[in-house]
Amino acid sequence: MWVAAAALLFVCALAGGGYAYASHYATLAVPGTTVAGVDVAGMSREQIVALIQKRAAAATVTINGDVSATATLADLGTSVDAEATADAAMAASANVIDRFRALVTQHDVTVVVTSDQATAETYTIGLIPPDQAKATDAAVVLADDGTSFTTVPSSEGISLDTSAATAAATRAATSLAPQSITLDYVTQPPKVSNAQAQAVADQANNWVSQNVTIKTPDGKNSFTADDATKASWITVTSSQGAVPTLSVDSARVSAWVQAQSEEVAEEPVNGERNVNSSGTVVSVKVEAVNGTKVTNVDALSTAITQALGSGTPYSGTFETETIEATWKDKTIADGAENLIYQAAPGEKWIDINLSNKTVIAYEGATVVHGPVSIVDGAPATPTVTGTYHIYLKHRMQTMQGENADGSTYVTEDVPWVSYFYSGYAFHGAPWRSSFGYSGSHGCINMPVSEAEWIYNWAEEGTTVVSH
Secondary structure, eight states: OHHHHHHHHHHHHHHHHHHHHHHHTTSBOOTTEEETTEEOTTOBHHHHHHHHHHHHHHOOEEEEESSOEEEOTTTTTEEEOHHHHHHHHTGGGGSHHHHHHTTTOOEEEOOOEEEOHHHHHHHHHHTSOTTSOBOBOOEEEEOTTSSSEEEEOOBOEEEOOHHHHHHHHHHHHHHTSOEEEEEOOEEEOOSSOHHHHHHHHHHHHHHHHSOEEEEOTTSSOEEEOOHHHHHHHEEEEOOTTSOOEEEEOHHHHHHHHHHHHHHHOBOOBOEEEEEOTTSOEEEEEEOOBOEEEEOOHHHHHHHHHHHHHTTOOEEEEOOEEEEOOOEEEEEOOTTGGGSSSOOOTTOEEEEEETTTTEEEEEETTEEEEEEEEOEEEOTTSOOOOEEEEOOEEEEEEEEEEEOTTSOEEEEEEEEEEEEEETTEEEEEOTTOSOOSEEEESSSEEEOHHHHHHHHHHOOTTOEEEEO
8 A cells, every 4th residue: 555655656646756857948949959069058048148148259250371360250241040059959848748858859059140251351352461463453433535435454463262261150159169260372363354344345335326215205416415415324343353334324324315305494484464344354464474394304314224235326306295385364454555654553663754854752643742853963973763662761871972073962961762672762842942854863862842742652662664
């Protein structure tokens, strides 16, 4: 009886121990797990990541021989993915059965590594001192004339075995331990020969020789790209150890097409006209002219890019559509069509008649004041003519300027000043006893009371027509 009880107790203890084992390793690396030969059993994922990162940082490559350096993995374009490696180390912990299987098996995890040969080559070649001639590839460049392509000859020189450096970096990364190599100079022929570069230059010059023309819709005019322009469209892409390649810069082609299209396109001129109260047009101030818009700039740019890149000529035509001009109508006062200025109903404006030496104030086509006799500019200092607006007013001001002979005049306390253009103004002239002739410095001299009336009646912005 006691024997059976003891056996039962042993089985229970064994089951309890198994459960404790499985639970313990659910988030830890199982026994027998190694990364690059390093035992990581019982470590958490975060601990494994930290361990790998620390050892990878110390896994340098010592270079001896004709050059000397200590390179990191990053210098040689090699990187260790600590996260992915740790995931592989923890894989057996995810499954209960695998946790128990680990008691009788070994689990060596390979470090996850990536390499970039170009980075390794750049670093390794960079170890060659400046006084040593490096191999140079033949190159394709734009000639000094800007219209053709030529080559820069290649030359042989010394180099280092980049593949050996990459292999050493890979060994250091996978073992998470430092490595050392010996690199000696070797004679290196250019990877891009003169003949290969010349073939690319010939292709580029063939592209430049292709005619590219766009015609106007009526066929009467055309735009042809010159060789310098076409050469500027061609991009030569060079990379170490590779034959240069050619492409057509679509953005530059598009810029040229757009520039030519602007010679064809025209903005519309919107018309301005005066109409009377019944809507009848009585005068046209600005004639309406329809505009033109080019609609196929993108399509032409794409077609030119494709044709040139194929070494074939291109001829196309601008397509356009009409932009309708609009009219801006101004309703004028009835009867204003017969006046020098066609004002809207109730619009204030001032008529300066230099022939009659008078000023008349209007609201629309109705005279509200005048005619007032004035003194306008003398023959040597005439009053300006045109359409202006009152822009500044002073109740009293000291005026000064130049006489016709160049001397300076100063007149103090000039009353009721209303400027309508530059230094030209309506103002009172108390020093004058008569009006109706030409004799001022260009301003409109008026009796004081009349200048006051203009000052009070005309707001800033009031139209002034001098004729």
